[in-house]
Amino acid sequence: MRMAELSRESGVAIATIKYYQREGLLPPGELSSPNQARYGAEHVRRLKLVRALLEIGGLPIAGVREVLAGIDEPRTSTHDVLGVVQHSLPALRAEADVADRAWAMGLIEAMCAERGWEPPPGAPLIESLVGVLCAFRTVGHEWVLDALGRYAESADRIAAADIDGVARLGTTEAIVEGAVVGTVLGDALLATLRRVAQAETSRQRFGNQ
Numbered sequence: 001m002r003m004a005e006l007s008r009e010s011g012v013a014i015a016t017i018k019y020y021q022r023e024g025l026l027p028p029g030e031l032s033s034p035n036q037a038r039y040g041a042e043h044v045r046r047l048k049l050v051r052a053l054l055e056i057g058g059l060p061i062a063g064v065r066e067v068l069a070g071i072d073e074p075r076t077s078t079h080d081v082l083g084v085v086q087h088s089l090p091a092l093r094a095e096a097d098v099a100d101r102a103w104a105m106g107l108i109e110a111m112c113a114e115r116g117w118e119p120p121p122g123a124p125l126i127e128s129l130v131g132v133l134c135a136f137r138t139v140g141h142e143w144v145l146d147a148l149g150r151y152a153e154s155a156d157r158i159a160a161a162d163i164d165g166v167a168r169l170g171t172t173e174a175i176v177e178g179a180v181v182g183t184v185l186g187d188a189l190l191a192t193l194r195r196v197a198q199a200e201t202s203r204q205r206f207g208n209q
Helices: 003-010 014-022 041-056 061-072 078-088 098-115 124-138 142-167 172-206
Strands: 030-033 036-038
Touching (some): 041 061, 041 172, 061 078, 061 172, 078 172, 098 124, 098 142, 124 142, 142 172
Antiparallel strands (some): 030 036
């Protein structure tokens, strides 16, 4: 297909496709003449992935380039590529003093031991979790964390559903795209479902009070 067909097939404007090519996010097409190139299904898949990473995932160009480099390196495992994606997605960053950090890490280590989780030391997501726990403490609502184990158990089941779902998508590109969309939009889905469930549980417990 020509550039115009690629644009129609992918839903990405020609100017944007050219920009992605200049930034090294989309490989060049096969030259059919000095001024014409042909593109294939692999270009459509790459464009969809780039859009998901940029527009849904909110990754910077450099982050997208890092994810694509992992995909294009045959020795990189799907697990490692998904790790790059997870670490690139926006996450809460919060400062914590030494005492609060030690308190939060104690909770996290106990939770990981109970669940059999093995997060690498200093992992960005663990740092983000430290910030979340410390934020609860700062605002005086540590009671929420009494249910931390139950939240972790629910997260385990949700993660299994996520990975089972993307594993069926086949190619690494499709899996990464699915992981980005599933994580970002899935966070919104879970937040909304939680509020629906809270409203129903409140009705059942407090509706007659």
